[in-house]
Amino acid sequence: MVPGRVLMWGALALTAVMSACGGEDIAADHVASYGLNVYQSYGPSGYYTHEFDGDEEFYVDLEKKETVWQLPLFSKFTSFDPQGALRNIATLKHNLNIVTKRSNNTAAVNKVPEVTVFSKSPVILGQPNTLICHVDSIFPPVINITWLKNGHSVTEGFSETSFLSRNDHSFLKISYLTFLPSDDDFYDCKVEHWGLDKPLLKHWEPEIPAPMSELTETVACAQVVPLDTKGPCESHSRREGALPAYKS
Template identity: 50%
Template sequence: MKPPFVFLESLPGGGPIPSNGAGSPSSCCGVLKPPSLSPTPAVEDTLVELDFFQESFPSEKKSGEFLLEFDNEEILHVDWEKKQNVWRLPDFQRFTSFEVQGALANIAVMKNNMEVLMKRSNRTRALNVAPSATVYPENAVELGDPNVLICFVDRFSPPVLNVTWLKNNEVVSEGVEETDFYPSVDNTFRKFSYLPFVPEQGDISGGENKIPVRNIGSSKLPSSAPYPWKL
């Protein structure tokens, strides 16, 4: 039996993306630092708010996101199309609440900013940044014991990416879950995809980073790169 594989695909026509000067989507971040009390070591916590809006061409598909993170863990994000909160863990809403209209207003501001920047830049597209990916099991692998394969995709931009799991050359979708787009420290993005599986002797899993080859100035993005994982 052939093992599962994961494929990553950055969708073509990802721009133009409004630029903050580094070719990345407009974003808003906040950092909260508690006061340092000597001699207790300083403790640093971070609260990150991510807002972006983008439009793909020539499809003219539009997407936006509002996300809150605390210490690199998602609290919630707002589904722009459904106009509702999506809590990373359902129990979070037992302890706090969030007004979705505030997030939608922020996204509307991003949309307006993008339209202004598109006109000022003569519709210049932001450069695509190819992702890196790692595939690994959630727990120590034991034959016959249910486990989860995790595909961690990092440092890509813009936030337009498909993750597809394959087994025996067929798409595997049952049980697959994935996170929303998370911000990375360098203004790129990261994402997780999860595939439940039962390990069998000889299983080999891996991934291929499928990026449509396209001219960017005088260079091209790589077409593929393997990410093997073996039992």
């Protein structure tokens, strides 16, 4: 499926730099993207976000017209008026319409997204945990991410980030699913995107470690009897079991 529509995006980037040579060999320590906004003529109308070193600080929910902080604690120290984001999106929409009318549209090149699924913490049966579906190299930024449990659609307990920008102008999105590990359950992260011939299912099931036994002692006594002399008795200890492992 090839979209014949166009996408417009813009950003105001602030780079914090340090240089000991009066401006020579400048290297960036941190990069903040303030006001990364996208408007597209397919899928959702667009989005507006602030990022720092690739991590999202907040985004503006265009439908609810409110600012959503990645960490609610941030809102206690600063604020952002969502009306500014709405004005930016309106400007992008206006400019996009002009560009579309005055130029020949070039079909976007659909990238194949890269999908990885893993648990937030080592898996312990009966202990609440979170599954993470990490979807990278998204372009264009129109995608559908859902969860399946034992082959059936999950309807609650999940959330996802907005689109996060990458240096190559592709995007990243992460979906989270809270779950209670059981050796009878398995999960799939389902990804639908124009870069895929069919929906991609990334399978995950818990790898439960063998029960950790108590420290066992293995005692080996080697006796050597040259000239009626007994050899030393050696004691070794080991701990049986395996460490939890992630599986994607």
